[in-house]
Amino acid sequence: MPMSTPPPIVAARAVSKRFGDGPLVLDSLSFTAERGDFISLIGPSGCGKSTFLRLLAGLTPPTSGTLELSGQPPSRTAEELAFVFQEPALPPWLDVSKNIELPLTLRHLPAARRAELRDRALSLVRLTDKAAAYPRELSGGQKMRVSLARALTLSPSLLLLDEPFGALDEMTRQHLNEELLAIRARETWTAFFVTHSVAEAVFLSNRILILAANPGRIHAELRIDLPFPRTAETRQSPDYLRLVAEVTRALRSVETAAA
Numbered sequence: 001m002p003m004s005t006p007p008p009i010v011a012a013r014a015v016s017k018r019f020g021d022g023p024l025v026l027d028s029l030s031f032t033a034e035r036g037d038f039i040s041l042i043g044p045s046g047c048g049k050s051t052f053l054r055l056l057a058g059l060t061p062p063t064s065g066t067l068e069l070s071g072q073p074p075s076r077t078a079e080e081l082a083f084v085f086q087e088p089a090l091p092p093w094l095d096v097s098k099n100i101e102l103p104l105t106l107r108h109l110p111a112a113r114r115a116e117l118r119d120r121a122l123s124l125v126r127l128t129d130k131a132a133a134y135p136r137e138l139s140g141g142q143k144m145r146v147s148l149a150r151a152l153t154l155s156p157s158l159l160l161l162d163e164p165f166g167a168l169d170e171m172t173r174q175h176l177n178e179e180l181l182a183i184r185a186r187e188t189w190t191a192f193f194v195t196h197s198v199a200e201a202v203f204l205s206n207r208i209l210i211l212a213a214n215p216g217r218i219h220a221e222l223r224i225d226l227p228f229p230r231t232a233e234t235r236q237s238p239d240y241l242r243l244v245a246e247v248t249r250a251l252r253s254v255e256t257a258a259a
């Protein structure tokens with residue numbers, strides 16, 4: 001019997017979105033994502049990046065077009081994805097361990113299994129020594145690592161990250177970018193990552209979608225073929241600097257067009 005190829009993890013065909021009778025927010029987005037892609041979405045404020053992540057998460061439906069995750073509508077695949085927001089949103093009365101276990105507790109996993117998944121996630125984000133700390137005792141970067149660990153406990157096949165490092169200082173952000181890639185080398189998820197930072201998008205991604213605004217649409221796609229592992233040295237390499245300049249130019253052209 002011939003082996004059938006599995007459907008792509010994300011297939012968007014002419015996906016458009018408007019809220020109520022408001023203006024068109026996303027206009028006919030079409031693309032596919034393959035397993036293991038790390039795709040950054042970058043574009044002017046209001047071009048619909050967060051809205052697109054919400055469509056992927058099944059939190060709101062497309063107005064027209066079709067969106068499928070592994071051949072299924074997003075609402076059917078909610079179990080397989082995890083969302084990380086800019087705000088770590090850690091309940092302050094729960095310690096790091098309990099915060100990380102929260103999605104597992106909500107899914108009624110037995111305590112032993114929760115502990116196993118929690119400890120693995122704690123070790124992935126290198127926070128094992130902070131397991132008993134409370135959110136108020138953590139730095140901004142540590143809080144974001146807890147938020148990331150919480151998402152990773154779900155073993156998602158699709159990880160949606162909406163400007164997770166936007167509120168952090170530059171050095172912390174760079175360290176977290178490196179950690180995120182180190183984690184990704186050990187896990188198999190596909191990522192959609194919203195950012196305003198060209199440097200971050202180039203460092204993390206194998207594909208960058210540059211969106212234009214009013215209505216939001218794909219202006220260009222750039223492939224980032226920098227070798228892995230990517231480290232602090234990658235940021236000094238001529239190829240990296242050339243790609244940052246190229247993405248900056250493309251982004252500037254959509255921002256100028258929008259102005």
Ligand SMILES: Nc1ncnc2c1ncn2[C@@H]1O[C@H](COP(=O)(O)OP(=O)(O)OP(=O)(O)O)[C@@H](O)[C@H]1O
Pocket residue numbers: 019022025043044045046047048049050051052
């Ligand atoms: N629930 C909603 N109801 C009505 N309009 C909405 C809703 N959510 C988003 N919008 C509108 O959709 C447009 C795109 O918003 P979105 O947050 O997706 O943009 P963005 O590219 O993520 O912006 P930013 O970079 O500033 O975070 C905006 O005009 C916004 O006002």
